[in-house]
Structure formats: C-alpha cells, structure tokens
Amino acid sequence: MKILGISGSSRKKDTSGVYKLVKTVLENTGIEYDLVSLRGKKIGGCIACLGCAKDNICKVSDDMTELRDKIVGADAYVIGAPNYYSGLNAVTHAFIERWFQFRHQGGDTLWGKLGIAVGVGGMDGRFPADDIEKFFLYSFIETLAKVSGQGAASCYSCGYGESCAVGIPQMLYGKNVKITNEMIPDVSRQPEAMTSAADAGILLGKRLKSGHDRKVVTQNMQQKMTDMMN
C-alpha cells in the first residue's frame, strides 16, 4: 500500500504551511508514502488535445509525465494547495486538471480510491481544500477529511507590509501595524490545524488498513456526483 502526497505550494518546504500540513497527514497514516512538492515544476493545464482518449495516457510532455506512474501506483492521495484568489493556485490546478487523462472509456484508474484535501490561506485555507474535494469527486475518489490552516501571507515579508494599504497586516491589525514574528501565522503553532491534520492521517491509515472496498466507494461517489449535478 502506498499514499501519494502532493504539496502544491511554490514555497520551500520550511516556509510552506501546505507542505507542513500534508506531511503531518502522511506521517500519521502509518503507511508508506511519497511526498512530492510541485515547487518549481513545469506543469501546464490540459490543452484538450484528446491525445489521451484512446489509452488514458497524456501525450503532453512536461513535468507531469514523471508523476503519472506515482498517481497510478497510489492507493490514496493527500493533496494540499495554497489559497490564491479564493481558489487553487495555478500549478495545483494544472496538476489535477491533467487527471483528465484517466477519464476515458473504462478508465477506472482512480475510482474508489481515498483522498485528504489540504488548504492553507493567508486568511482562509478552506477554498482550495473545497476545490480539491470537487476534483476528487470527478475521479470518484472519496474525500475522507479536509484540513485547513492559516499560512504566512507574503505581505509579512515583502518589505512593505506595515505601510501597504491593501496588504493583510493592515487588514488584520489596522493602519499602525508593527509586524512581529509572533503575528506571522504558522500552521505549526495552530493546534486546531495540526490536530485535524493528524486526525485525518489516522483516519486514512485506518481506512486503508481495513481493506476498503473500491467498488463500494465508487458507487457512493457516483451517486454523490449524480446528486451534485441534479
């Protein structure tokens, strides 16, 4: 059994809230995992060429190519993304968009697998987690839990955070804000986020070890999809 973890943050792992939460989920599963960061990867969106229609293999050549085997080989996914404009950031969106390659003919590569969705935002991490859940549903993957936290908006470190009228520091602390290290959000210091990440990992580990029935999960997700469409 293997879990594929994806951190869609463009930040280095030490400074990314997404990376930390995804890793915490994975560490708590008790199952072998692979954690891949999308930082620096060149992954474009689906170009609707339909090159994958015959064999469910994307023909676009970029950094997504090397990730295909990892996606196919995983029993579950822990995917995390930063909140950009109340949604997924571009590289995570492109990464999951390219899962279109698995959707043709009898393409059941992903069906009935399990997932955890992770989101981190300068204000709110729920939007990207919701987006990931929706993407999971399109592949009939069950989202077992969603985890979100507050990360460090760039405004704290851009150099203009105290004087910028449209930045998060002024938005949260008012015009005379003085930035201190303590006020910069870090998911590691958010017990609620860390506990929900750990709990999500434990839940995922239990479900995988119990030998979950992919057919049943698939049927449930197909029904959920039908309900969503109607």
Ligand SMILES: Cc1cc2nc3c(=O)[nH]c(=O)nc-3n(C[C@H](O)[C@H](O)[C@H](O)COP(=O)(O)O)c2cc1C
């Ligand atoms: C282009 C851009 C857009 C952003 N938009 C939002 C937003 O709409 N809402 C929000 O809460 N945070 C927003 N943020 C802040 C990030 O979500 C925040 O910095 C978060 O910590 C990123 O996660 P990471 O540290 O794992 O990369 C934005 C950041 C960037 C660079």
